[in-house]
Each structure stands twice: as C-alpha cells, then as structure tokens.
Amino acid sequence: MKLPTHIEQKIHSLACDPQTLNCYIYDTAPMRDKLMHLKKIMPRGVEIFYAMKANPHPEFLHQARESGAEGIEIASLGEAKKAVAAGFSGSELIFTGPGKSKEELSWSVTQGVRTIHIESLTEAHRLQQICQQLDQSQDILLRINANFDIHEAQTTFSGGSKKFGVDEEKLDTVLPQILALDRLNFRGLHVYAASGVLRVSDLLKNCQLVFDLTRRIEAYYDGVRCDIIDFGGGFGVDYLETGHDFSPNDWADGLQLMIDQFNFSDRHFVLELGRYLAADSGYFCSEIIDIKESRGKKQVVCAGGINHFRRPAALSINHPMCIVPNNHEPLFDGQEHVRQESVYFGGPLCTGADKLANDVYIESADVGDIAVFGLAGAYGLTMSNQAFLSHEPPQEIVIRKNSEH
Ligand SMILES: Cc1ncc(COP(=O)(O)O)c(C=O)c1O
Numbered sequence: 107m108k109l110p111t112h113i114e115q116k117i118h119s120l121a122c123d124p125q126t127l128n129c130y131i132y133d134t135a136p137m138r139d140k141l142m143h144l145k146k147i148m149p150r151g152v153e154i155f156y157a158m159k160a161n162p163h164p165e166f167l168h169q170a171r172e173s174g175a176e177g178i179e180i181a182s183l184g185e186a187k188k189a190v191a192a193g194f195s196g197s198e199l200i201f202t203g204p205g206k207s208k209e210e211l212s213w214s215v216t217q218g219v220r221t222i223h224i225e226s227l228t229e230a231h232r233l234q235q236i237c238q239q240l241d242q243s244q245d246i247l248l249r250i251n252a253n254f255d256i257h258e259a260q261t262t263f264s265g266g267s268k269k270f271g272v273d274e275e276k277l278d279t280v281l282p283q284i285l286a287l288d289r290l291n292f293r294g295l296h297v298y299a300a301s302g303v304l305r306v307s308d309l310l311k312n313c314q315l316v317f318d319l320t321r322r323i324e325a326y327y328d329g330v331r332c333d334i335i336d337f338g339g340g341f342g343v344d345y346l347e348t349g350h351d352f353s354p355n356d357w358a359d360g361l362q363l364m365i366d367q368f369n370f371s372d373r374h375f376v377l378e379l380g381r382y383l384a385a386d387s388g389y390f391c392s393e394i395i396d397i398k399e400s401r402g403k404k405q406v407v408c409a410g411g412i413n414h415f416r417r418p419a420a421l422s423i424n425h426p427m428c429i430v431p432n433n434h435e436p437l438f439d440g441q442e443h444v445r446q447e448s449v450y451f452g453g454p455l456c457t458g459a460d461k462l463a464n465d466v467y468i469e470s471a472d473v474g475d476i477a478v479f480g481l482a483g484a485y486g487l488t489m490s491n492q493a494f495l496s497h498e499p500p501q502e503i504v505i506r507k508n509s510e511h
Contacts (some may be wrong), residue, residue, distance in 0.1 A: 107347070107426035107480045109389075114430060116505055117391055117476055121432045127393040127476055128409040129501040130487060132161075134169035136386040137483075140354075141173035144379075147355055149362040152375045155179040155200055157339050158189060160380030160484040161388065165504045167192035170383075177220065179339075179378035183210045186217075196220070200336075202249070202296065202378065204269045211236050215244050221334065223247045223296045225271055230284045237289030247336055248284060249296040250274050252315050271296070274319070281323065285330065292330065294373075295319060298338020302345075302381060304352050309340055310360040317368045334374045341382035345481055347426050352382065381484040388483025390415040390500070391430075392462075394475050395454065397442040404442070404449040408477050411453010411460040414500045415479060416490040424463045426480040427451075434474025444471040451477060455495050 109117075113131060120127055144154055156170035157179040167189060170178065177198030178189040189199055196217030201210070204225045211233050214222055224230045224246050237244055249271030272280045285292055297319070299312040320332040342352045365371055392408035392415075399405075412419045436443075446469055451462040462479065471477070492499055 107428045107478070109428060109430070109478065109480075112505065112507055113389060116503070117430045117478065120391070120503075121393075121430065121476055126395070126409050127391060128414065128498075129391050129503050130482065131389045131391060132163060132165055132387055132483060132502060132504045133506060134165055134387045134483075134504075135507065137166065137169045137383050138173045140383055141170070141175060144354055144358075144377075145174055147358045148377075149358060149365055149375070150371065151365075151373055152358075152361070152377060153177075155376060155378045156383055157378045157380030158185050159488065160384040161486065162188050162488060163502055163504075164188070164192055166384055166387070166483075167194070169387075176376075179380075183207075183213055186210075186213065186219075190217075200376070200378070202298075202338075206232075208232060208236060212240065215240055215242050219244075221245045221247050221293060221336075223249045223336070224284065224290075225249050225269075227272070227280055227283060230287055230290060234287040234289050243289045243291055245291045245293045246284075247294050247296040247334055248272065248281065248292065249298070250277065250316075250319065252297050252299065252312070252319075254299065254311070254315055265299075270298070277319075277323075281327070285327065294332035294334035294336070295323075296336035296338065296376075298336070298378070299340060301340050302342040303340045304342040304344065304350060306353055306356040306360060309337070309357060310364070312340075313337055313361055313364055317364060317370065320370075321368065332373070334376060335370075336376035336378065339378045339380050339382070341379055343381055343385040343481055343484075345423055345425055354382075384484035385481040386483060388481075388486055390479040390482040390486055391476050392453070392479075392500075393432075394429075394471060394473055394477055397444060397471065397473055399442055404444060404447060406444065406449050406451045406471060406477070408451060408453050408462060410497070410500050411455045411462060412457075413453065413455055413460075413491050413494050413497055415453075415462060415482060415486055417482070417485050418463060418479070419459055419461045420489065424466050425482060427463060427466065428478050428480075429468060429471045430476040430478055431470070431472070432474045432476060434472065436473070441473060443473070444468050446470070454497065457494075
C-alpha cells in the first residue's frame, strides 16, 4: 500500500513522540470527493444518506453534512444523539435496524425522524401504540427480507432466515396488517441485500427486485403507492487490492435504465452508504512492540489488536498495509526483525483470535516501526472489542492537508 505523503509525514511526526504510537488517522477528503461525485452522477431522485455505523466520529458526520449528504441513517438512539449533536435535525434522519426499543421509537416520533424502517409486525404495532400515546403519526418504510442473496458479498442482509425485515413470501399477510395501522403512513420499501459488494450487476439485481415488488404491490393494493424505494448500502471497496473497484458510474447508469423501463422517474430513491464513503478516509497505525519466530512462522505483535481494529479478524481478510520505519536501536544483538518474508501480525490480547494480518509479505520491519493498515475508516474502531483487556483506547487524530485537529 502506498501512503499519501501527508499521512506518512504525520505518522513520522507522531512516531517522534516517546509514547507508544497506537492511533487512527482520519482525513475525510476522500469521503468528500466520493460524495460529491455520487451527487453528480446519480439519476434524479436518488438521495444519499451516510450510514454512520461505518464511522460515527464527528469528523465523518461533519463531512457528510459539508459534502451534501441528504442526512444520516441511524440504527440506535446513541447514533441518533451523535447525529443531532453534529447538527442534523430529526427530519434528516432515517432509522433502520431490528430490535428498536420503545424509547428509540418514542424519541424518533417526537423528533420527527423522516422515516422509520419497520422490521417486523411487532415493531409496527409497537410504533402504532407509541404514536397513539403521543397523538402523532409517522412515515414508515417496510423492510423486506428478499428471497435472494449475493453469495460473494462480505455480509448478507437478505435471503434465507434473517432477523432483518419481513420475508418476501409473507408480504401478502403482513402488508395488509401494516396498512391497517392508522398512525403509520406507508411510504415505500426498503430492501438491502448485502454489504461489501464489488460487482455492480449484483447490486442492480437487488434494485430490479425492489422495483418488481413495488409494481406488484401497487397493482394489487388499491391506492397504495411506494413513493420511496430504499436500496440500503452495499457499495464495496477493494480490500484485497485486486484493482477492480466498485463502479458507482455503472451502477448509476444501470439504475437510470431501470427507472426508465419501469417509468419510476417520479419516485424517491434512497442509498444508505457507509463503507464506500468512509473506508479510505482512515488508517489504523500501531507500533510494533515485538517480533518473534515461533515454530517456523514470524509473529509480529503490535500495540493494538482486535480491541482496536477487529475488522480483519472478523472477516478473515488482510487489509492493505505498509510499514513506516522508525529507526529504533535494537534492544540486544540478535533481536528479531522481518526482511522480505511473509509474516503474521497480531495485537497484545490473550486470545489466539487477536489477528491483524495473516501470512502477509513484508519487505522490512523492525521493533519500533509503525504498522499501518489502510481502508480502516469504515467499521474500524466502532466494530472492535475495546473493553477486552482494558487497554487505553487508540487516539483518533483528524488531519486535513494543511491543518489538523
Ligand atoms: C440498514 C443498513 N443500512 C446501511 C448499511 C451500510 O452498509 P454499507 O457499509 O455496506 O454501505 C448497513 C450496514 O450494516 C445497514 O445495516
């Protein structure tokens, strides 16, 4: 992985500090560029929300606002409060995710959350009851667990038995019951197939499926219209450095064709993007504390492990990485180092699961150097087991090309 010069300079300057280096460095310029590009190329009617679960740091929320995201996709009251603290109003939030509590639903209705995405009949009834108590009504989308899955995705959210949404086959029994709840305004459908998808045609299949469902519902239920069609997230990033990035232009062209075919140009389309927007705006940087040879394999131990960067272990992949040298004197003659070999990276936790990278080729690394993992801006710290072993959390350092926070 080649580091941008200003990131490398920042790591060098941080490494001069005698304290052990273990931090995230964020520069959200790539997020800005991506959002602005997407806004330019998307068909009319497409609204882009930032899925803040990817990275709830205020800098990412701030960038989402600055670069013209329509709002924020939230999945908890905690996220809602962070989004509000970053300046988003209730009407700029959409609330997804299974298991919303009554407190979360009441807060959403009171704050005028734009749409609540209903994940089950129980949730619909709970929301109806809350709306009655508050004497309000609420716009909703119905989330469908489509009978379709994308095999190559990193994580799937539809197909098979899932806790997400209502099974497509049950729609005909569930939808009439939801339509009968007088405090809920049915506005449309949410079908989110999978996360981390690199093949555009796979995600377009999902769009085709929602459009077909929309047609079917509108033909069958008199007076029912799906004004809003939410495709969820899922645009992938090239963690394995294959050179085949997700092409948002191809996706936008494909969607435009479908909109024309279905005559849906008067609808609103929602994208809730997390990974694609945030991944390349963050680096996890962790000092190499130890290097040892163990039964034929070299083990490199960093200051932070899955407590700070769990994603590689959780998904069994190596992130792009590099080593920034720090020229520490060896502590003794014969101290292990790495030279042009494939090695294993882990952290300081007492579990074999604490892996940062497996069997990865490294030109050169010494104790005291900094291991830097790229594409760590999405699902980095937020997805990690921070409490395990009670290490100090890594710093989160925000830099911009000419200034820093
Ligand atoms: C409901 C929902 N929307 C959006 C996202 C963001 O997905 P991605 O990061 O793949 O864009 C997720 C991720 O889990 C999700 O559950």
